Amino acid sequence: MATPQTNNTLDVGAIRKDFPILGREIKEGVPLVYLDSAASSQKPSQVIHAMSRFYETEYANVHRGIHTLAEEATAAFESAREKVARFVGAESPRQLIFTRNATEAINLVAHSWGRANLQDGDRVLLTQMEHHSNIVPWQMLAAELGFTIDYAPMTEDHRIDLERYGQMLEQGPKLVGFTQMSNVLGTINPVARMTEMAHGAGAVVLVDGAQSVPHMAVNVAELDVDFLVFSAHKMCGPTGIGALYGRRELLEEMPPFMGGGEMIKRVQFDSFTVTELPSKFEAGTPPIAQAVGFGAAVDYISNLGMPAIRQHEQEMIERALDQLEEVPGVRIYGPAAEHKGAVAAFTLSDAHPHDIAEILDRRGVAVRAGHHCAMPLHEKLGLPATTRASFYLYNTSDEIDSLIEGLYDVKKVFA
Ligand SMILES: Cc1ncc(COP(=O)(O)O)c(C=O)c1O
CATH class of the missing domain: 3.40.640.10 (Type I PLP-dependent aspartate aminotransferase-like (Major domain))
Structure with a gap:
């Protein structure tokens, strides 16, 4: 993984405090892990x-x-x-x-x-x-x-x-x-x-x-x-x-x-x-x-600086792809990390993306499931749907861990 330049590093801990919704629990004791920014991002207090x-x-x-x-x-x-x-x-x-x-x-x-x-x-x-x-x-x-x-x-x-x-x-x-x-x-x-x-x-x-x-x-x-x-x-x-x-x-x-x-x-x-x-x-x-x-x-x-945002997201996607690849049955779509933004669309064995998203939601992990308004692309991929995790300037590596743990929950349900 590329080492971030000091002047190009986001202080994600401080950034998260700007976003009131990120302090929310989805249900008691289950914090929100928002991995759906490609659909719409959250809003800082400043906005x-x-x-x-x-x-x-x-x-x-x-x-x-x-x-x-x-x-x-x-x-x-x-x-x-x-x-x-x-x-x-x-x-x-x-x-x-x-x-x-x-x-x-x-x-x-x-x-x-x-x-x-x-x-x-x-x-x-x-x-x-x-x-x-x-x-x-x-x-x-x-x-x-x-x-x-x-x-x-x-x-x-x-x-x-x-x-x-x-x-x-x-x-x-x-x-x-x-x-x-x-x-x-x-x-x-x-x-x-x-x-x-x-x-x-x-x-x-x-x-x-x-x-x-x-x-x-x-x-x-x-x-x-x-x-x-x-x-x-x-x-x-x-x-x-x-x-x-x-x-x-x-x-x-x-x-x-x-x-x-x-x-x-x-x-x-x-x-x-x-x-x-x-x-x-x-x-x-x-x-x-x-x-x-x-x-x-x-x-x-x-x-925050667009180069710093891009750098952070590049680290997030490299990490996410590395960890996703280790989950048996996961197939990721899209090019290698250096050619892509912080979006990971994947399938997991035979589990339907809607079931995956529903099981992840129990852990507070918000991802999107479906054709993501790109039906012709999914047709080309030979798939009706994918699950998509997407990252932004406020996401952390702990949140990637939550996603991966959630996918092991899915595997247990479908074992
Ligand atoms: C690549 C791309 N183009 C266009 C759009 C449409 O954006 P909006 O729904 O804000 O018009 C989206 C939204 O997801 C998108 O991802």
């Missing part, structure tokens, strides 16, 4: 308090008011946008659109950019490891417009097959969409390389950062991607808000996604004109307090 403070002292609707509270709320909302935009290296906060979540951000690109640029005979290239959020919006649009969707395959060790990907790019897809980190396999895709290849083939690139942005430094300028989507709730922030980063020229050309207040310049009985970025894509009252919480979450993880 919870930023939102309640905002509601208690500054809350009003944004943008439309002249009174003091409206101005303060607008300043808080726009300051959150600046933080989130800076966090992913966007040139300007105008290129950072607040959405409801990563899913809505992909739908925005599909229905706005896609509808304006795709037609019958075109191709869109995705990968076999996508979450339903980066498959279904394209399938819905393809059913309407008639374009073809291709899926770049994986290698035997569940990494993207770059050779096949390169060959599929030769077919001239107009858009290439892929996840930076698989929510099942944990695979971290080589985004800069894949983007360079896609641009070389003339495609626009959309990266699903739902699993990567919370866990590692992601910079849109360095990666040169055209669109990046992510959700606050997986990165210590609240539910109900996510983000779309877009290249300015593309966003400027794209038609609005939804109509209503905020996205217009002028409305007449028979027509309307559209306002500027980012409001053009933010119809209606936005998630204001959630934006404040999103900003506080970005502050929280930035203060």
Whole structure:
């Protein structure tokens, strides 16, 4: 296991005190062992308090008011946008659109950019490891417009097959969409390389950062991607808000996604004109307090340092994989630890993942069981479901031990 640099080490004991829920017992004497952060992370007091403070002292609707509270709320909302935009290296906060979540951000690109640029005979290239959020919006649009969707395959060790990907790019897809980190396999895709290849083939690139942005430094300028989507709730922030980063020229050309207040310049009985970025894509009252919480979450993880978070998680996943491999009957999916984030999907002999999750829950160990919104990937793996343990900045090696002990409970039940 790699030795952490002293200045790159998280003080997990101190971090855990920031998360009130981690002090909870699932039942008497059974502490919570939360290994489900890939579904949604827990929230530190800093985020919870930023939102309640905002509601208690500054809350009003944004943008439309002249009174003091409206101005303060607008300043808080726009300051959150600046933080989130800076966090992913966007040139300007105008290129950072607040959405409801990563899913809505992909739908925005599909229905706005896609509808304006795709037609019958075109191709869109995705990968076999996508979450339903980066498959279904394209399938819905393809059913309407008639374009073809291709899926770049994986290698035997569940990494993207770059050779096949390169060959599929030769077919001239107009858009290439892929996840930076698989929510099942944990695979971290080589985004800069894949983007360079896609641009070389003339495609626009959309990266699903739902699993990567919370866990590692992601910079849109360095990666040169055209669109990046992510959700606050997986990165210590609240539910109900996510983000779309877009290249300015593309966003400027794209038609609005939804109509209503905020996205217009002028409305007449028979027509309307559209306002500027980012409001053009933010119809209606936005998630204001959630934006404040999103900003506080970005502050929280930035203060810890993304390299330190990544380092901690790398140690966690190396350890988890080592220990899981020793449990007889466990089969792990995904590449070796150095190519993946802190996600371990596995099966255990013939035990159904739902039974595994239920037995682990008796020990307070929260894992996810099922297809993890990646049914086509599971079909490819020849499995109906897996059990998934996922780790974040607050997890400890003792919690990995609890997971392993729980798996021996499962083996006893199914012996
Ligand atoms: C890789 C990936 N993409 C997209 C999503 C969708 O995120 P949300 O449900 O927040 O829109 C998820 C959520 O699990 C995910 O893991």
